[in-house]
Structure formats: structure tokens, C-alpha cells
Amino acid sequence: MTIKGAALVTGASRGLGAHIARRLAADGWAVAVNYRSDRDGAERVVADIVAAGGRAVAIAGDVTDEDAVPEMVSLATDSLGPIRVVVANATGPQPTGPAEEVSWRDHLDQLEFFVKSPTLLMQATLPGMRELGGGRFIHIGSDAFERALPGMSAYNAAKGAQLGLARTWARELGRYGVTVNVVAPGWIPVERHGDADTAGYVADVPLGRMGTPQDIADVVAFVASDASRFITGERITVNGGHTID
Numbered sequence: 001m002t003i004k005g006a007a008l009v010t011g012a013s014r015g016l017g018a019h020i021a022r023r024l025a026a027d028g029w030a031v032a033v034n035y036r037s038d039r040d041g042a043e044r045v046v047a048d049i050v051a052a053g054g055r056a057v058a059i060a061g062d063v064t065d066e067d068a069v070p071e072m073v074s075l076a077t078d079s080l081g082p083i084r085v086v087v088a089n090a091t092g093p094q095p096t097g098p099a100e101e102v103s104w105r106d107h108l109d110q111l112e113f114f115v116k117s118p119t120l121l122m123q124a125t126l127p128g129m130r131e132l133g134g135g136r137f138i139h140i141g142s143d144a145f146e147r148a149l150p151g152m153s154a155y156n157a158a159k160g161a162q163l164g165l166a167r168t169w170a171r172e173l174g175r176y177g178v179t180v181n182v183v184a185p186g187w188i189p190v191e192r193h194g195d196a197d198t199a200g201y202v203a204d205v206p207l208g209r210m211g212t213p214q215d216i217a218d219v220v221a222f223v224a225s226d227a228s229r230f231i232t233g234e235r236i237t238v239n240g241g242h243t244i245d
Helices: 015-026 039-051 068-080 104-132 153-176 213-224
Strands: 005-009 029-035 056-060 083-088 135-140 178-185 235-238
Touching: 005 015, 005 068, 005 104, 015 029, 015 039, 015 083, 015 213, 029 039, 029 068, 039 056, 056 068, 068 083, 068 104, 083 104, 083 213, 104 135, 104 153, 104 178, 135 153, 135 213, 153 178, 178 213, 213 235
Parallel strands: 005 029, 005 083, 029 056, 083 135, 135 178, 178 235
Antiparallel strands: none
16 A cells, blocks of 8 residues: 555544544555553554554554643654644543533633644644645534534533634645644544434434444545645534534
């Protein structure tokens, strides 16, 4: 397999991140599979990629830590070469509760993942992208911001901030050939959702089914590819039409 360059996917030991990592590898990217604590899961993703003829390495690191992120990027670069694609996918707990009970700490916890972490990742990888003459920064967003789901004000606010961040970066980083976009999934059941009842949700989806991790991974692969070279500052919602106005 011809390797296109290196991609870093955060939170890739399971869930959407694992599917995205495998999909990018299938397209010829050498993938840094980031994880915080699930080493076994990350190693399984790496093993899958290698077995399919790709190249990958598991990289531990807390994506919200100011010291850990540059070290993580350095390790990935040493193993795979300069990072050309970043997929900011990692997330943390998403507690729900009425607005009158949401604390500032609750807001900060969400901002850590959706504003601080992408900022650290961008600052650590931008020098390499500039040397390469361009790159892709892909945020994994959510249609929850558009849906304004009750009980999720901290999460929704941080996702709104993430979108503003991406749009501003698109203007700032375009001169370096770096595109910045948001891929915003609807509800995509993964391991952490268990056997959740999806019938009510599907009833409101024009395409009549739940989305799959592969649906998201395919769109991320497109945004990472040269086919998306003239797309930046966009939010691509992937939810089967669930939020059509």
C-alpha cells in the first residue's frame, strides 16, 4: 500500500475514532491511534490496520494536557512522519441536567475537549503542516448543537464554540494550505450506548435508519482527501436528514 502521509486520530481506541482510524488507513494514511487509558483497544485497532496492509502506531496521551499533546505529536511524527491530517475526535463524559443546576465547572469540562484540546493539537501540528505545504484539521462535532437538546446546555455550548473555532481557523490557516472543517454526526450508536432504544429517533430520520460509524468515517475520509481541497470552514452534518429545517 502506498502511504499518503500521516494522520492523527484522537480517542481512537474504540467507537467512532476506531472506525475513522481504520478508514483513513484503508485510504493509505499512516495512522497515529491516540488513546488515554484503553491501550488494549488502541493496539487492536493498530493490529487491524497492519493486518490489512496499512501502517499505524498507538500513541498514549491526554489530549487536554498542555504538556502531553506536544509530546504525543512528537512521538507520532517520529514514528510516521509529519502529521498532515488531524481528526479531533476525543471526548469525555457528557452529563445531562437542567440549566439551573449546570455549574461553571461543567462548562469548563466540555470546553476542555472541544476548544482546549483542538487548540493544543492545532498548535502542535501546524508547523509540520506548513512545511508540507498544507493539511487537514477535522473536528468531530455534533448535531446536538443544532437540535439544542434540553439538559445538555454545557455540551451544546461547547459544540457551538467548537464550530466558531473551526470557522475562524479556516480563515486564519487557509494561507498555509490548511483546511479546517467540522463533521457533525447525529446519534451514532457505539459501544457506550449499549442496547439503547432507537425506534423513536429513527421515526424522525428521513432516510429511515440509524447512522453507522462507517457513515461518519466515510465522510471524514472524504474531508481528509484531496477531493475536498477547496472546502474549508464548513460543518458537514451526517444524520440522514434528521435536522432538515
